[in-house]
Amino acid sequence: MLSGGVIRLLVSEAEVNNITIRFLDRKTGEPTVGKTRPETLLRQLTTKKGQVYSLQQGRRDVETVLTMGIMEDVSIVPQHAGDTGKVDLTMNVVERVTGGFSAGGGISGSGMTGGLLSGLIGSFAYSHRNVFGHNQKLNISLERGQHDSSFKINYTDPWIEGDDKRTSRLITVQNSRSSGTLVHGMSPGSNNTPDSRTPVSSDGVVTIGRQIASVDYSRPLRPKWSGTGGISFQRAGPLQRDENGQIKIADMYGAPLTFSGKAYDDMLLAKLETMYADSGEHGSSMLVFNMEQGLPVLPEWLFFNRLNIRARHEMRIGLAHCIASFSGGKVIGDLAPHEAFAIGGTNSVRGYEEGAVGSGRSCAVSSVEISVPMFGPVEGAIFGDYGTDFGSGQTVPGDPAGARNKPGNGYGYGAGIRVDSPLGPLRLEYALNNQGLRRFHFGVGYHN
Numbered sequence: 001m002l003s004g005g006v007i008r009l010l011v012s013e014a015e016v017n018n019i020t021i022r023f024l025d026r027k028t029g030e031p032t033v034g035k036t037r038p039e040t041l042l043r044q045l046t047t048k049k050g051q052v053y054s055l056q057q058g059r060r061d062v063e064t065v066l067t068m069g070i071m072e073d074v075s076i077v078p079q080h081a082g083d084t085g086k087v088d089l090t091m092n093v094v095e096r097v098t099g100g101f102s103a104g105g106g107i108s109g110s111g112m113t114g115g116l117l118s119g120l121i122g123s124f125a126y127s128h129r130n131v132f133g134h135n136q137k138l139n140i141s142l143e144r145g146q147h148d149s150s151f152k153i154n155y156t157d158p159w160i161e162g163d164d165k166r167t168s169r170l171i172t173v174q175n176s177r178s179s180g181t182l183v184h185g186m187s188p189g190s191n192n193t194p195d196s197r198t199p200v201s202s203d204g205v206v207t208i209g210r211q212i213a214s215v216d217y218s219r220p221l222r223p224k225w226s227g228t229g230g231i232s233f234q235r236a237g238p239l240q241r242d243e244n245g246q247i248k249i250a251d252m253y254g255a256p257l258t259f260s261g262k263a264y265d266d267m268l269l270a271k272l273e274t275m276y277a278d279s280g281e282h283g284s285s286m287l288v289f290n291m292e293q294g295l296p297v298l299p300e301w302l303f304f305n306r307l308n309i310r311a312r313h314e315m316r317i318g319l320a321h322c323i324a325s326f327s328g329g330k331v332i333g334d335l336a337p338h339e340a341f342a343i344g345g346t347n348s349v350r351g352y353e354e355g356a357v358g359s360g361r362s363c364a365v366s367s368v369e370i371s372v373p374m375f376g377p378v379e380g381a382i383f384g385d386y387g388t389d390f391g392s393g394q395t396v397p398g399d400p401a402g403a404r405n406k407p408g409n410g411y412g413y414g415a416g417i418r419v420d421s422p423l424g425p426l427r428l429e430y431a432l433n434n435q436g437l438r439r440f441h442f443g444v445g446y447h448n
Helices: 038-042 055-066
Strands: 015-024 071-080 086-095 099-107 120-131 136-145 149-157 168-179 207-222 225-238 265-279 283-294 304-317 320-333 341-343 358-360 362-375 378-388 409-419 426-433 438-444
Touching: 015 038, 055 071, 055 086, 341 362, 358 362, 378 426
Parallel strands: 015 086
Antiparallel strands: 071 086, 099 120, 120 136, 136 149, 149 168, 168 207, 207 225, 225 265, 265 283, 283 304, 304 320, 320 362, 341 358, 362 378, 378 409, 409 426, 426 438
16 A cells, blocks of 8 residues: 555465365375374364464474374465465375384394394384374384394374373383393303302303383473383293203302292382483483382282483584483392393493493493594494492392302493494494403494
């Protein structure tokens, strides 16, 4: 409008009149019937009916829907809603294939310290990313290694319907077997003679079976903070049998393998966990506090409290990538020996074999690492680790650490290389410990 040489512009902001979801065929691009319920997508949007339409807010909504993992392509198309001065929004979505089988392999968290094949794991899995069209996830997996194996069923609801706090639910059923030699195996170089009255096996191999059923609920607490609460039932115990077919409940030094003295221990656990995570251009930080409380609903169920804390801070100074990490824990009350904190190894104190520093009711492990680029995806690194059980090894039933002459504390330092890969950083390290022993370590992922 021109008045007295002044141009006046009348600007009105468009209000959102309606939002609809349109599913498009992956091949033809034509409208089709989708498997996802529209309300599952609509509740992800921050743009609502009656609000002023914002292009920037719409772009954020597109990114939010893509992060659900069930859409291949997402776009928002605004159109005038007749002569109302409002806009109708159409969200065009292309669904991914939601289910399928996969197979692969990898390396266990303890690496290959027990030999070339000891850390290799093969896996087979079936997953469905959009059960019932509610963005709920079903994953059934089988992993098998030389010593470890696991069959697991996970059912995840990323956002429970009707909840305005974005609470998620995870239901897990698991049957696994893992090596107990970190606590109960033969200690290399030990002069102690195993108790021949109750041997597990001539080489000290101990395998722990574990059945778990759990339900966990998680939600954001505030920016950068999240919380998890849950409950689980566990049954754990040794799997080796004697010549009469009876479960062996003592290790090769005569120490018990269960707290109850039976073939297994039962635990009903209430869990509470809080996590802080922050990241920026020059670094990141993480802090995790976890508490588990054993509930003795039945007299034979274990009664204990277990605390764990993990902290990690990363920063970049020029070309150098610096990482400092800490982990610690304590158990008060009933403790099955194989549940003791094992210290030493690829993801603990390098320079020692797995669990060779100690195993106790308490522990603390700290690590500092500096890496710099060398060429291509290869980095060179130097590191130092320290771990201690605070003298708590003898408080574990049967004192398995004392029977194996484990020192209870120690440090290691060394150098290695990192290679970026689809599995994560591949680590090859050479470490020297405070007892003068040297050891190679190979692992996947950053040091815990």
